[in-house]
Amino acid sequence: MDFKQHITGVILGLAMMPAQAALNVFACEPEWADLVRALVPNADIHTATAARQDPHYIEARPSLIAAMRRADLAVCTGASLEAGWLPALISRASNRDIQPGKPGLFFATEQVTLHQPHDHVDRSMGDVHPEGDPHVHLDPQRVPEIVDALADRLIELAPDHSNMIRLRQLQWQVRWKLSTAQWQEAAANLKGMPIAVQHATFGYLLRWLGVDAAIDLEPKPGLPPSAAHLRKVLSDPSLQTAKLVLIATYQDERPARWLSEQTGLPVEVLPGTVTDEAGTDSLANLISHIIERLQQYQEESPPEVGSHG
Template structure:
């Protein structure tokens, strides 16, 4: 009876302990929600955008304001990607922990080497980010540094879970290194190929693979392809060497389809970020699928886009 009484007493003591609060995370883009899920799978996640949305242009909806107000940390890209909506969201949410310079606001771009920074930017240049290309979630060599910094920050916000978060980061890093080695082997077959793009969304990965950009459907970054610009592209000498016209799921397919009709170059549509399901549920899966689609186009095999 004494042993049973001791067990019952212990169970009552444990049940009386306050429950550990669940880590609440606001992710500006799906890629960072996916990375948080790898490091802190029990976190309560709210994501502001989806793979079918352009992250440059998001409305600061009441539901998002409420999510930021109650969040412990916001994980965003930075490098001015969310400049059109995040400052207003932070102001309206009035969460003192999630403000510039506070631990509760994490910018992935602060922990990566960005391509194409500009000393001078004005509106005549289009949608150019002075810090550099913000679409760093498709940079195989930069993601480990971002993930490590995020693991450290999550552990700072939630000290009791820090050791578990670091353990998951180490496992994630090992898996990422193995995938990166596989991608490097595939890159040997793709080096020297070229594709038509729309915006710089895939530039980190294309550059890493050694795949060149033949032409850009946009006349200037962020400006929709115009009929006159598309007509001018037909005279571009690099166009005939392109293996595919690569666009993201959230982009208007009509310019790419028009160019395809006039050139015979295949249109490949892939998600610009994780989708939350299937092979593109994680960042590693997303990169693998984009590479597969480019491989397919380069080899002339027709599997269609996502």
């Protein structure tokens, strides 16, 4: 059987699957809602955060408590990303199936090895996650591992869905491999591209692309850029070759805009997660969009750095 025949069989198999009761899924961030939907398209999914919200800091409001209480599965990032609100939400929801150590609570970061884990963390280091950088959802290499683990967990909770989930898992993996090959080809000219960032939201993808994000507007992880730190950034020789300042939609644009005024560097504001808008409405589309935007700047010459006064 050739590749096309195999995929055709997968699609026909999906079409023949009987309708089954929908799973209730609580997704802490939109990226996990997207992956759950790819595996269980008829799932009833409630997403706690959106692209314009900082996932580190949200309120455990009554609607979230109610959604957590009726969920069969909660899919979250973990690695302390939601430490400020998820424990309280779990406690107030009192869902006995969604508790630490229970199958109903799935942490994506526990399925992969994280970048930059720390043996020792204290407040002087800023908002550092001891487990490592939790923003794994933009890593083309780690996401497939998470999807495989998520499929296993969904089947554990809903064995009647196993055939459908396995077929969807295969479909997703094939699409992702094709996309990854396209990303590698499209991003070949991005290797070594110098940029400035604010926080590690895009860190995994930038490392995979070979983009040099040596300049960070944050003095320490999670701390807002101070005027003193921005002046220090302004005197950094690396800024002379930077192509742009990249920030996420949920971040305060003012520090990046100030730096832009001083240097002429363009500011690119991109969603750090899946949105409801065309072009960024799935994890694969989001990565494609980020790469396309970065490519626009690689074709341009860096501006001359203006006065530091």
